[in-house]
Amino acid sequence: MLILTCPVCSVTAEETEFHGGGEAHLTRFGPGASEEEFENYLFMRENPRGVHFERWRHVYGCGKWFHAARCTTTLEVFGTYPAQTLEPPKTLRAQISKKRPGWFWRGFE
Amino acid sequence: MKRYSVFAVAREAARYHSGWERAWRNPEPKAKYDVVIIGAGGHGLATAYHLGKRFGVKRVAIVEKGWLGGGNTGRNTTIIRSNYLQDPSAALYEKSRALYETMSQDLNYNVMFSPRGVIMLAQTHHEVRGYQRTAHANALQGVSTEFITPTRVKELVPIINIKGPRYPVLGGLWQARGGTARHDAVAWGYARACSDMGMDVIQQCEVTAIRRKDGKVVGVDTTRGAIDCEKLGIVVAGNSGHVAGLAGFRLPIESVALQALVSEPIKPCMDVVVMANTVHGYMSQSDKGEMVIGGGTDGYNNYTQRGSFHHIEETVRALIETFPMVSRLKMLRQWGGIVDVTGDRSPILSKTPVENVFINCGWGTGGFKATPGSGWAMAELIHKGHGPLTDDFGLNRFREGRFIDESVAAGVAH
Ligand SMILES: Cc1cc2nc3c(=O)[nH]c(=O)nc-3n(C[C@H](O)[C@H](O)[C@H](O)COP(=O)(O)OP(=O)(O)OC[C@H]3O[C@@H](n4cnc5c(N)ncnc54)[C@H](O)[C@@H]3O)c2cc1C
Ligand SMILES: [Zn+2]
Numbered sequence: 001m002l003i004l005t006c007p008v009c010s011v012t013a014e015e016t017e018f019h020g021g022g023e024a025h026l027t028r029f030g031p032g033a034s035e036e037e038f039e040n041y042l043f044m045r046e047n048p049r050g051v052h053f054e055r056w057r058h059v060y061g062c063g064k065w066f067h068a069a070r071c072t073t074t075l076e077v078f079g080t081y082p083a084q085t086l087e088p089p090k091t092l093r094a095q096i097s098k099k100r101p102g103w104f105w106r107g108f109e
Numbered sequence: 110m111k112r113y114s115v116f117a118v119a120r121e122a123a124r125y126h127s128g129w130e131r132a133w134r135n136p137e138p139k140a141k142y143d144v145v146i147i148g149a150g151g152h153g154l155a156t157a158y159h160l161g162k163r164f165g166v167k168r169v170a171i172v173e174k175g176w177l178g179g180g181n182t183g184r185n186t187t188i189i190r191s192n193y194l195q196d197p198s199a200a201l202y203e204k205s206r207a208l209y210e211t212m213s214q215d216l217n218y219n220v221m222f223s224p225r226g227v228i229m230l231a232q233t234h235h236e237v238r239g240y241q242r243t244a245h246a247n248a249l250q251g252v253s254t255e256f257i258t259p260t261r262v263k264e265l266v267p268i269i270n271i272k273g274p275r276y277p278v279l280g281g282l283w284q285a286r287g288g289t290a291r292h293d294a295v296a297w298g299y300a301r302a303c304s305d306m307g308m309d310v311i312q313q314c315e316v317t318a319i320r321r322k323d324g325k326v327v328g329v330d331t332t333r334g335a336i337d338c339e340k341l342g343i344v345v346a347g348n349s350g351h352v353a354g355l356a357g358f359r360l361p362i363e364s365v366a367l368q369a370l371v372s373e374p375i376k377p378c379m380d381v382v383v384m385a386n387t388v389h390g391y392m393s394q395s396d397k398g399e400m401v402i403g404g405g406t407d408g409y410n411n412y413t414q415r416g417s418f419h420h421i422e423e424t425v426r427a428l429i430e431t432f433p434m435v436s437r438l439k440m441l442r443q444w445g446g447i448v449d450v451t452g453d454r455s456p457i458l459s460k461t462p463v464e465n466v467f468i469n470c471g472w473g474t475g476g477f478k479a480t481p482g483s484g485w486a487m488a489e490l491i492h493k494g495h496g497p498l499t500d501d502f503g504l505n506r507f508r509e510g511r512f513i514d515e516s517v518a519a520g521v522a523h
Contacts, residue, residue, distance in 0.1 A: 001417065001418055002409070002417065015408075015409075015417060015419075016419050019408065020408045020409035022363075035508055036508070038508075039361075039507055039508040040359075042452075042507075043361035043452050043507040044359045044360070044361050044507075045350075045359075045360075045361065045362065045363050046350075046359075047349075047350030047351070047360065047362055047363050047364050047410060048350070048351075048410075049348070049350075049351045049412050052410060054409065054410075070409075072364075072410050072411045072412050072413075073411070073412045073413065074413075075411065075413060
């Protein structure tokens, strides 16, 4: 069972209290973007066997969105961080490197 | 290969069953093949089988990281139907359903195909209209389905409660020629036939790298050494994103766990397959008497092959409303498989950015029914570079906005 801690209200709860929102840190493309940019933004998805960064919402709690770094094979949560973050925080990345040496996700490692 | 028949059973009975051969060889990998298929699930094996049968391509290896059929092929609830909405899907799934009808004879292996009929219940007015539309579409596609009344549903499924308090049964989409088959036997039957054609089914052999030169594939590295190949087929379901990454391209796919469970065996009580999409549950009875129940998909990417616990409660709750007698049953086993889900809930059978690498994936929660048709079509794609059944299912459909949208038509995992 997946257990997450909401960084907004600090509640730790099981997954039924949250709702997954898919891949984190996507760049939105709009009018004027190329076909490839649109395709990547709308359909192509990171689907790693290992370290993954995602958006989650604390639906049955404070209702706020946040980010989580998680392992897709063990469900270990490396950490959660605020929605107002444009990329995985440095300190969290360093912590993940200790547990999963050699991990990478989109351009990050 | 010695054929299985009633005479073979009699002959072996007379000599204490000492003469049965191994169903397939267990070979060491060779240095080079014309075609290497990654993944010995039903789809990978069926692809190899049809490469040999239809096109005479027999220098083929099927490499499997675990044991054959140990992926989703051996984990699914075996529902076979072809009542899809869009024309390209109907063509592919109907071809597949038709191939199931003669599969036991074709393979000389009993896959226990049981065309017992499949009902998809309509439990909201929206669903009634949706299924009536599908029935009309199927009539035009030459797929035999009909929309039936609640009374007829009750006749077909005496244990059902059609007057449920929340979602009474308002009708159903009935495909009389849909049904179930023995999933392991499908993998085993194909493996035996492939091995008999001289192909190598290599188990315990994980592909760890895909070697390329000038944008073309030249071979794969595996846990049992390097293997060269002219062409490569990737048929790895839930692991598609990972293996595509080894070849250097991305996919419009996310992998999640889908669960199933079975009850203790009971006397025969339901001889059709019933799917209740609004409350989200589906059920059939196996020949052993267990009620086979399909569960939910997880709401987030994962590779656990287990699934979230709370889905069991949701599924069982839905089934108790629809089939009150289920409340008396004990559940025996629960398991999960990793399904590869695309944005339009349709599969991908396609060329890839790497020349001579072909991919077959995205069957998500519903590809068992497509196993023979998928292999039939994929073999043609690998051999000729295109084919009538695969042309619409290319990777480029996402960029071009030509979706084959089946998410509305099904809306449930099966
Ligand atoms: C619980 C559940 C219920 C389902 N119910 C139904 C249903 O009722 N009806 C229906 O039609 N469909 C159903 N499905 C979907 C169906 O099971 C799949 O779509 C189908 O079996 C996929 O077959 P496959 O051969 O593509 O994949 P798999 O059988 O998963 O085969 C892929 C193989 O690739 C191997 N592999 C992966 N990576 C590597 C590597 N690097 N090197 C070598 N080998 C590798 C894996 O070990 C695996 O054996 C269900 C699925 C699940 C999980
Ligand atoms: Zn919160």
